[in-house]
Amino acid sequence: MTDIQRVVEEIAEEMRARPDRGEVATYIPELARVDVRQFGLAVIDTEGNVAAAGDCDVPFSIQSVSKVFTLTLALGKAGDRLWKKVGREPSGSAFNSIVQLEYEKGIPRNPFINAGAIAVTDTILSGHQPREALGEIVRFMRFLADDQNVHIDEAVAASEQRTGFRNAALANYMKAYGVLENPVDFTLGVYFHHCAIAMNCRQLAMAGRFLAQRGKHPVTGLSVVPPERARRINAVMLTCGHYDGSGEFAYRVGLPGKSGVGGGILAIAPGKASIAVWAPGLDAAGNSHLGRIALEALTRRLGWSIFGA
Numbered sequence: 001m002t003d004i005q006r007v008v009e010e011i012a013e014e015m016r017a018r019p020d021r022g023e024v025a026t027y028i029p030e031l032a033r034v035d036v037r038q039f040g041l042a043v044i045d046t047e048g049n050v051a052a053a054g055d056c057d058v059p060f061s062i063q064s065v066s067k068v069f070t071l072t073l074a075l076g077k078a079g080d081r082l083w084k085k086v087g088r089e090p091s092g093s094a095f096n097s098i099v100q101l102e103y104e105k106g107i108p109r110n111p112f113i114n115a116g117a118i119a120v121t122d123t124i125l126s127g128h129q130p131r132e133a134l135g136e137i138v139r140f141m142r143f144l145a146d147d148q149n150v151h152i153d154e155a156v157a158a159s160e161q162r163t164g165f166r167n168a169a170l171a172n173y174m175k176a177y178g179v180l181e182n183p184v185d186f187t188l189g190v191y192f193h194h195c196a197i198a199m200n201c202r203q204l205a206m207a208g209r210f211l212a213q214r215g216k217h218p219v220t221g222l223s224v225v226p227p228e229r230a231r232r233i234n235a236v237m238l239t240c241g242h243y244d245g246s247g248e249f250a251y252r253v254g255l256p257g258k259s260g261v262g263g264g265i266l267a268i269a270p271g272k273a274s275i276a277v278w279a280p281g282l283d284a285a286g287n288s289h290l291g292r293i294a295l296e297a298l299t300r301r302l303g304w305s306i307f308g309a
């Protein structure tokens with residue numbers, strides 16, 4: 001057994017035993033049904049060695065973790081023009097906050113808060129039909145995960161479509177400022193559906209590998225993005241990937257990471273590994289409670305924080 005596999009199994013064991021699990025998201029009714037006792041962890045190093053434990057094969061709703069991949073696609077389409085529509089500063093406010101948008105004239109602070117991700121999705125749509133844009137996003141996820149078995153959980157998408165009034169407010173607000181180009185319902189439809197992509201920890205860690213290896217696809221060796229872009233996406237993940245918990249995540253874990261309200265976190269140890277953890281219970285900022293604790297244990301034991309041991 002490798003050191004990494006031993007550490008991953010130890011952590012899964014420790015997390016299973018903990019009574020503090022956080023609370024599942026309830027504002028998307030379908031997510032409220034998920035069993036909070038689950039825990040999965042998968043680490044894939046740059047040579048392709050997989051260390052995994054717990055519920056690492058159970059698919060979960062990746063939610064905002066999808067925003068890393070839509071950002072990658074949108075940068076591929078629009079290049080640096082994307083940064084006219086969305087900033088890259090931490091927001092210091094909740095993921096679904098509205099107040100900042102008014103002060104900043106409809107330009108969201110960063111691509112990972114909901115408003116920013118909706119603006120990113122709008123860039124991917126750029127005049128196409130929602131079905132085509134969604135197809136492109138799902139194909140990209142399958143290509144990166146090297147697995148055709150990645151799909152959209154329609155029940156989760158429909159659940160959020162029915163209840164996503166706050167996101168509708170954010171989108172309409174940006175539309176009023178001319179930040180969104182497509183019909184609001186098109187952009188929101190694609191956004192809700194890409195948030196509803198279901199993947200397991202192994203698939204998600206695989207999909208993130210290009211960010212750990214200078215933009216290269218792990219299987220084909222092709223360039224997914226140039227090294228400079230991979231570095232920059234990691235930087236935005238570090239500063240903005242956990243909303244108003246981003247400082248705490250950097251302090252404790254020390255890796256670029258992106259969380260979702262399904263309880264997943266994708267974390268990148270540049271040059272070393274891609275890591276996916278899933279524990280559905282959330283903390284007050286909407287980030288996976290045990291996911292963060294597990295990653296803190298992992299980076300400490302393996303000495304993987306980008307800030308040193």
Ligand SMILES: NC(=O)CC[C@H](N)C(=O)O
Pocket residue numbers: 062063064065095096114160167192195259260261262286
């Ligand atoms: N933080 C999240 O994962 C939020 C994503 C969710 N789909 C929403 O828009 O509210």
